[in-house]
Amino acid sequence: MNAAVRRRGAGSALSVLLGVLIALFGLIFIVGGADLAWLGGSWYYLICGVVLLASGALIVAGRVAGAWLFLLAWAATLLWTMWETSADTDWWGWLPRLFGPTLIAIAVLLVMPALRRRDTVRPLGAA
Amino acid sequence: MRKLHLLAATLLCGTLPATGLHAQVASHSENIPGTGNPTSDGTDKYDTATPQKFRAPAPGAPQAPGVNAANLPPIGEIDPATLPAMVPQLSANPAAGDWVAYGRDDSQNRYSPLTQITPENVGKLERAFIYHTGSKPAPGQTNKWAAETTPIKVGRKLFMCSATNDIMALDATNGQQLWRFDAGVKYASIPYTAACKGVVYYTSSTVPEGQHCHTRIVESTLDMRLISVDSEDGKPCEGFGFNGQVNLMQGMGESVPGFVSMTSPPPIVNGVVVINQEVLDGQRRWAPSGVIRGYDAETGKFAWAWDVNNPDDHHQPADGKFYSRGTPNSWATMTGDNELGLVYVPTGNSAADYYSALRTDKENAVSSSIVAIDVKTGSPRWVFQTVHKDVWDYDIGSQPTKLDYKGSNGETVPALLVPTKRGQTFVLDRRTGQPVADYPVEEKPAPSPGVVPGDPRAPTQPWSTAFPRLGFPDLKESDMWGMSPIDQLFCRIKYRRAAYVGEFTPPHIDRPWIEYPGYNGGSDWGSMAYDPTTGVVIANWNNTPMYDQLVTRKQADKLGLMPIDDPNFKPGGGGAEGAGAMADTPYGIVVTPFWDQFTNMMCNKPPYGMIEAIDIHTKKVLWQHPIGTARANGPWGLPTFLPIQIGTPNNGGPIITAGGLVFVAAATDNQIRAIDIKTGKVVWSDVLPGGGQATPMTYEVDGKQYLAIMAGGHHFMMTPVSDQLVVYKLPG
Numbered sequence: 043m044n045a046a047v048r049r050r051g052a053g054s055a056l057s058v059l060l061g062v063l064i065a066l067f068g069l070i071f072i073v074g075g076a077d078l079a080w081l082g083g084s085w086y087y088l089i090c091g092v093v094l095l096a097s098g099a100l101i102v103a104g105r106v107a108g109a110w111l112f113l114l115a116w117a118a119t120l121l122w123t124m125w126e127t128s129a130d131t132d133w134w135g136w137l138p139r140l141f142g143p144t145l146i147a148i149a150v151l152l153v154m155p156a157l158r159r160r161d162t163v164r165p166l167g168a169a
Numbered sequence: 170m171r172k173l174h175l176l177a178a179t180l181l182c183g184t185l186p187a188t189g190l191h192a193q194v195a196s197h198s199e200n201i202p203g204t205g206n207p208t209s210d211g212t213d214k215y216d217t218a219t220p221q222k223f224r225a226p227a228p229g230a231p232q233a234p235g236v237n238a239a240n241l242p243p244i245g246e247i248d249p250a251t252l253p254a255m256v257p258q259l260s261a262n263p264a265a266g267d268w269v270a271y272g273r274d275d276s277q278n279r280y281s282p283l284t285q286i287t288p289e290n291v292g293k294l295e296r297a298f299i300y301h302t303g304s305k306p307a308p309g310q311t312n313k314w315a316a317e318t319t320p321i322k323v324g325r326k327l328f329m330c331s332a333t334n335d336i337m338a339l340d341a342t343n344g345q346q347l348w349r350f351d352a353g354v355k356y357a358s359i360p361y362t363a364a365c366k367g368v369v370y371y372t373s374s375t376v377p378e379g380q381h382c383h384t385r386i387v388e389s390t391l392d393m394r395l396i397s398v399d400s401e402d403g404k405p406c407e408g409f410g411f412n413g414q415v416n417l418m419q420g421m422g423e424s425v426p427g428f429v430s431m432t433s434p435p436p437i438v439n440g441v442v443v444i445n446q447e448v449l450d451g452q453r454r455w456a457p458s459g460v461i462r463g464y465d466a467e468t469g470k471f472a473w474a475w476d477v478n479n480p481d482d483h484h485q486p487a488d489g490k491f492y493s494r495g496t497p498n499s500w501a502t503m504t505g506d507n508e509l510g511l512v513y514v515p516t517g518n519s520a521a522d523y524y525s526a527l528r529t530d531k532e533n534a535v536s537s538s539i540v541a542i543d544v545k546t547g548s549p550r551w552v553f554q555t556v557h558k559d560v561w562d563y564d565i566g567s568q569p570t571k572l573d574y575k576g577s578n579g580e581t582v583p584a585l586l587v588p589t590k591r592g593q594t595f596v597l598d599r600r601t602g603q604p605v606a607d608y609p610v611e612e613k614p615a616p617s618p619g620v621v622p623g624d625p626r627a628p629t630q631p632w633s634t635a636f637p638r639l640g641f642p643d644l645k646e647s648d649m650w651g652m653s654p655i656d657q658l659f660c661r662i663k664y665r666r667a668a669y670v671g672e673f674t675p676p677h678i679d680r681p682w683i684e685y686p687g688y689n690g691g692s693d694w695g696s697m698a699y700d701p702t703t704g705v706v707i708a709n710w711n712n713t714p715m716y717d718q719l720v721t722r723k724q725a726d727k728l729g730l731m732p733i734d735d736p737n738f739k740p741g742g743g744g745a746e747g748a749g750a751m752a753d754t755p756y757g758i759v760v761t762p763f764w765d766q767f768t769n770m771m772c773n774k775p776p777y778g779m780i781e782a783i784d785i786h787t788k789k790v791l792w793q794h795p796i797g798t799a800r801a802n803g804p805w806g807l808p809t810f811l812p813i814q815i816g817t818p819n820n821g822g823p824i825i826t827a828g829g830l831v832f833v834a835a836a837t838d839n840q841i842r843a844i845d846i847k848t849g850k851v852v853w854s855d856v857l858p859g860g861g862q863a864t865p866m867t868y869e870v871d872g873k874q875y876l877a878i879m880a881g882g883h884h885f886m887m888t889p890v891s892d893q894l895v896v897y898k899l900p901g
Binding site for chain 1: 646647648649650651652653654655656657658659661662664665666774775
């Protein structure tokens, strides 16, 4: 096994790990978000949680669509943040909403090549 | 611009800058019981036959050993009408270089006319000396320390007290100790906090100049003694009480050490030392009395008492009798008024802060108020109430400041500036207690009657609508915060699970309620500074909501909440600012910061502490900034070392100098800073050896201006404890 193959193997493993992490976040969002929505609060977490769970599952399955789904969720979160903190006079509201998700988005971008490779070796529907 | 800067700094730094959030931690906070808490069925009228795990000692029961700490004999009475006229005191008109009273002079405005240190040269400040008071927790002792001390300065000497009441005189130029009076306060006598905010300088009206105790240092102690020593040699004044001491627990009825204490300098008004006392919050409805008393500053003899529920009897209780129990206690620093013959008493709540059904009408009329008491008789002349039927611990912690207020109608009124924990600031006519015309007070509807059976809330509460509010708008779900979306989600759920309808949300039993502003303020004991030459008010304040819940007696017993005088009480098992038994009532109280208990970060977004300048004539905010950096604070209480002005919780007041500066420490970043009063910019700061939870002071000797701050730390604010007084001056 040469070095390039080992790297590819590591990239795949990392993408699986990342997918599991995103799915886990999705689950927490769904459970907590359902509670919050039930209490009359924001629906963001429940909806975002469903998207994250799907995204994580797709990434674990080696599908590039999972990465795109996460980036879509990130972009939607950015818009939601701008809307929800529009009355604020400072930027503190951006920290909880975007800091962690941005770190994950960067990780998603980094594993994108590995995902692409995995996606091409597995035909559609054969995951 | 600041907005962008903050965000950039936030995102660039790998560590997540949280804040002094953990500062609001009660050291043994219980978890909020939550929605599972059994609610009342509305029928549980409290009666003394209700089975309760612990029985209250009879109020007339003998005081526990150590309550009369120095075993002093009973003090006799003197007719206040026969007191000699008081000679003029230095605090009426201090020399420019002196700081004679807690708030510098009789007006208590924390303004010094010194000009040597300016915004231009303040950056060159260096340490002149450090003095160690020697008072800090011994190994094995729970840290209850928060010295909170502001020294006073007369001539060439500094006079101060240690956190445990030893009195010291220092050479103001080098910190050399000239004498020390050992007060002998025992650890058991420390109530919630070992603090001594200051001592009082008094010139005798009867002892001639040149004789012992012509000039005196007076203090009141944690173990309820009034002490008077000579300012030259620190030896007790023989003509005062018993060897210079008076036992202030006389007539207080049943008590244990640490239940009742004094942490504020007692004002001397027309020769009367006025005594208030802190009664430990949250213990029992029938706690020792909040009685206010006057003593002869010359002899220490008892002059009068103002006992809320017994207002016509101004004498000491006969043997076996005691001052009425559970009445509103006053622990803040009072302000005297020799011209009007009044003392302005900032009152707190009746005992059992969060349940009001057992309070008398007389108590309800004077709690969380300024009560102006005539020092010749002990009778109130007027009362101004800042919260009606307070069940939020919104007692007044700030010392009121006297000022001559020139109104827009051209008339100058002797006025009183009254900061509150609510962040409402009242400006009253000192002669009548009525709001001055420019600062009307409006009664606005408040949430009522609430949900606690038989304990309806007041239908309205007073608002000082013209004075800029020290506070932010009501909390929204989108104000919830945290390091990650998960923290934020957690806090949003907490927010939605609690009862919250804005300020004065009534206490709840079946679920928690959010108290905002929290009981730490607004403005707490640090009080405000006022520049009489420009009319500028400087105020630092807190933005720290609380998450509270009443618990049934059964649940309180299960949580182990018991009052301090219960034989089974464990020190540290529930304190003044955490959960409380509120024995003798149907409920206990659980109080926590409104925070994420897993990260110890507050649930609301920063800032948590602010400082601002207000022009009292134009009613405009001149500037407003967060106070305190994230350098010493972060998630799980870890320091982030980030110089971001996140705004931390703060305790301790500001001072103003004619040199154009505001000096303030207070924040949980353990720094003292100088702020340019014109711009609000921090122009100098220095890291202290302990938390700067004290009000600084400034003075001059031999043409050099000094700046002093007690870096004693604060156990509740979780800042490092130290015994160091740090003094600065310019080089050369």
